[in-house]
Amino acid sequence: MPRNERRKEQRPEEILEAALEEFAVKGYAAARLDDVASRAGISKGLVYVYFKTKEELFKAVIRTFIIPRVDALIAEVERTRRSSEEMIRGPLLSFMKEFAKSRRRIVVRLLVAEGPKHPDLLDFYHREVISRGMRLLRLILARGVTNGEFRPSPYQEFPQLFVAPMLLAMIWQMLFARHQALDIDRYLDAHIAIVLQALKSGQAAKPDAEQP
Amino acid sequence: MPRNERRKEQRPEEILEAALEEFAVKGYAAARLDDVASRAGISKGLVYVYFKTKEELFKAVIRTFIIPRVDALIAEVERTRRSSEEMIRGPLLSFMKEFAKSRRRIVVRLLVAEGPKHPDLLDFYHREVISRGMRLLRLILARGVTNGEFRPSPYQEFPQLFVAPMLLAMIWQMLFARHQALDIDRYLDAHIAIVLQALKSGQAAKPDAEQP
């Protein structure tokens, strides 16, 4: 395989990496393709060989960096045979910690910023990440209930409550790390402790119920 | 007071309203001052009489819409003499519900999107909103502990856990309402139920401790 061919295969990846950095720093509109190109060590024209427009490139960035990690999480959860609590304390917590600290969290910021102008991106993201993630969470919780590990809880109806602290952590670090850094590991540990307590005592599931 | 004078006083407000809408729909970079002006029913040039640059206008938007509501919340909490639980179930929950559904939640999206390019905005927002909000939360929690209402909990160290679901709800509605609307009232009720259970049982405070 000649060198050119090899480059040809690596190019898109290199460009996406460069684009991620540029979009991260400047935002979609302010990022310049010229800068993406220099960062990737190529000429502006070559970007257009691989991505038809700036918008396409942006969408590719959004699509590329999260999916594999979500796939891996799902695969891991499906592969292993452990109690639901172990799933939560293990792969899920790790995923949340890792994602909240990873460079890829930028994608979340970009999505928040630009999503409303790119409905197809939102469709894609909801389909490929959000609903699959929620399905996974519901599955684990439901299994936990079936197992007798957990009681029914609002987390089943609102899995968003489970991930909200991760979302906040990401945004916090991107905006306010400078003012007041968040110790993400301890923060998420605390969150998971609360979650598990709620799942196991189960009383929280009935907001209107009397507290004994 | 001649009509002109009266207008002069109302203009900034009207322009800020129009700008909020435009920034909300298009984002900072893609919003056109021309459109802000038409939306406000004035000419392009007049915007510049009140706001020196597009950036100034943007910053004013960010500064204007949240502060009064936070002030009101703090005032309300300080004014009333109720138990900490009542504070949480009352003013705090109302605030969260209202903010998550309000048009002003757009400001959060704008801040996430553009914050990193405007450090002074982040400084301002952290100073005027974030740290005041966190102080308020810590105060209520600490009082609750002093009262004997609550046990010590991770919420004292990480008040972010308290507001994370509100943040997620806002973002969710702005991005995915179309795909799967979130029933914010029930969702936040469920959150608060979990929080209060954790505050009252107190066990969640020790993530590493054995659960009996």
Added chain:
Amino acid sequence: MPRNERRKEQRPEEILEAALEEFAVKGYAAARLDDVASRAGISKGLVYVYFKTKEELFKAVIRTFIIPRVDALIAEVERTRRSSEEMIRGPLLSFMKEFAKSRRRIVVRLLVAEGPKHPDLLDFYHREVISRGMRLLRLILARGVTNGEFRPSPYQEFPQLFVAPMLLAMIWQMLFARHQALDIDRYLDAHIAIVLQALKSGQAAKPDAEQP
């Protein structure tokens, strides 16, 4: 005469003064009527009561500040009965020294800068200043020859040679005073000495003639 009326009469003058300063500092295009107005201590709108457009104001500036001084010079020369040499050593040299150092020299810069875009200004200036000045010079020189004071000289055909050093001095001071100030008095004294020598020896009149 009520105060308003008095103001009415002084306004144009005050505005012209302010405009001269602004045009001097910024040039025609970059001078802002707003600044002219504030400098004159009035509102922008009022400028338009006295001067129909910015261009009219500019032309009025050009017309206003030089003419009276030229008139005075001519009157002085015509009034007094002195030898031509005394005229030159006296009123003419004084005029050149004074003008070269005066604030009004700015008008020359403005004329050089903007003249070509305002042909009527050039017509006016040529008619009212240039040709009258040249006529005056030629008169003095011719009288000197008639008197026997002077021999015929190129200054009669080219009175520009007489004033060129004044022009250079003005421009020099406006551009290069900071780098290397010119001692205008001594410089013009030297010039006049050369002129008078040439006028009196007269040989310079014939550039092609042998120098004895």
Added chain:
Amino acid sequence: MPRNERRKEQRPEEILEAALEEFAVKGYAAARLDDVASRAGISKGLVYVYFKTKEELFKAVIRTFIIPRVDALIAEVERTRRSSEEMIRGPLLSFMKEFAKSRRRIVVRLLVAEGPKHPDLLDFYHREVISRGMRLLRLILARGVTNGEFRPSPYQEFPQLFVAPMLLAMIWQMLFARHQALDIDRYLDAHIAIVLQALKSGQAAKPDAEQP
């Protein structure tokens, strides 16, 4: 070398030529980059590839057109071995005639008009043109004195007297050619005749001295 490359090298020159014409006709502020571009036969955007801003372009114009001619003059004077009088009657007079009639005289007008707003341009011009020109003149005059060709004269202290007529001629032609054209050749011949007479008789050097 592909056609594009060749263009790349010629472009700046072509743009500068076009800009000189536009600035000459309109002045700095009123010249439109769009017109510069059309005049150069290119698109507006391309001007910005070669010159960062309008101001940079302007400065480049000022810097470009005079220096080479001054360099050539200095080189010529230094190269040739002739008497000082021959220098003056030859290269210097030619330079003055040529410059006063050349299209490049526009640069002087632009400098007078815009100089005060661009101090770095004035620095540049003073350094590269004015002081080098004055040094050259002083050198020639001093040599002439050393040779016994000339007597000491005010031209040594004030070389400006030597060039003033050229400056006037340029400005005259740019402003008043239409009203009354100046025969520059004869005018400068006459000037040089006066200068040489003064240099050779030397009496003019002492303005205060008795005239015999």
Added chain:
DNA sequence: GATGAATGAGGATTCATTCAT
């Protein structure tokens, strides 16, 4: 006479995109 709010034409500048080489 005097103010200053309001207008909108005009022009500098940027940058995604194209295409000849």
Added chain:
DNA sequence: TATGAATGAATCCTCATTCAT
């Protein structure tokens, strides 16, 4: 495949001018 010169649409911003008060 790869380059980078060239284009021109898009938009911020300025400021002369108008006019209701």
